[in-house]
Amino acid sequence: MTNWSPHAKHWQLDPNITFLNHGCFGATPTVVLAAHRALVDQLEFEPVRYLAPERDLETKLDGVRKVIAELINAEPSNLAFVRNATDGINAVLRSFPLNAGDEIVVTNHGYNACNNAAKFAAQQSKAQVRVADVPFPLESEDQVLAAIEAQLTEKTRLLVVDHVTSTTGLIFPIQQIVEMAHQRNIRVLVDGAHAMGMLPLDLTQLGADYYTANHHKWLCGPKASGFLYVQPEHQAEVRPTVISHAANLERPGRSRFLAEFDWVGTYDATVLLAVPTAVDFLSRFKGSFSEHQEENHALALAARELLLDQLNLEPAAPASMIGSMVTFALSSNSKLKPVDNESLQARLFDHHQIEVPIFQGPDTATHCFRISAQAYNCIEQYEQLGNALREELR
DSSP states (O other), X not given: OOOOOGGGGGBOOOTTSEEOOHHHHOOOBHXXXXXXXXXXXXXHHSHHHHHOIIIIIHHHHHHXXXXXXXXXXXXXGGEEEESSHHHHHHHHHHHSOOOTTOEEEEETTSOHHHHHHHHHHHHHHTXXXXXXOOXXXXXXXXXXXXXXXXXXXXXXXXEEXXXXXXXTOBBOOHHHHHHHHHHTTOEEEEEOTTXXXXXXXXXXXXXXXXXEEESSSTTOXXXXXXXEEEOGGGTTTOOOSSOOGGXXXXXXXXXXXXXXXXXXXXXXXXXXXXXXXXXXXXXXXXXXXXXHHHHHHHHHHHHHHHHHHHHTOOXXXXXXXXXXXXXXXXXXXXXXXXXXXXXXXXXXXXXXXXXXXXXEOSSTXXXXXXXXOOTTOOHHHHHHHHHHHHHHXX
């Protein structure tokens, strides 16, 4: 049995597994799972009353919307609900008014699913996708800004960029990126899948045209739950990926934007309705929401220093760009034998009971692994990972 944080009792993770991959799908606390199951029971007690927009559904969703809006400093009327950030990205891209010859800019650190969505939208409109090659490892935020700026042209209509990159775990200088794009009259769609719950968010100050995020990762909500923030001037354009009744049925006192996203046919609204329980849990069990975020960040930095020393690796990015995930470039240590990513990840799990992702970095010659730091983790688990990697790679 592995060492665990005393806070691990709040989660249902297998105590025999060293789980260092919260960033992949998240992990939901027991109290949130219980709230979700109770909501499912309520739904099944009277499905029509619970799910029909004209009965209880809209009122219940508005309650969740208010909780999320307060957490990210946004107007509730600008927030729609989606299944996940990929769903939100697709909704914006599929709705965006692209013409032949227009350009979308993405980065090589972007989430593969979202970059694929950009390529699909461009193909449908005979537009083009340009890729900003942000180096990794890197030395400063300036390299991110320079790489993106180099790809912006007079034809660029939309920039799709991560707030916290999924594989490389970097906090991009998102405020500066938004300002740079807006100076060129380019709209910005931010993939905040990992930022929600990891970092303090102020979407009013950020000013991005679109921002989408997951509730089920660092906010610890049930799976398949997220939001899409859209500035009011763009809401008439943006449609959900599923077109349903609200496309031609008005809801009194409700924008078409909210009405369409609130009702995309029969779906499990209970995952959304359990999110306030997750917010309440994270706000209380360590004293405050911000204290929880700060402790995760501190654990990630401590684990980073430990593993850099254990494996004789060089930092892949400055500490100022680290949140609650850290990615290490194995290729920076020539003494380590070549890596077969899938094989190494499987060996870590099968031989050492460690769950951690191993993957190819943005530079195809760079092999990486990524750790996450959540309240159920402790420093001894990262030491165990370091020992396992040394055993497998030497």
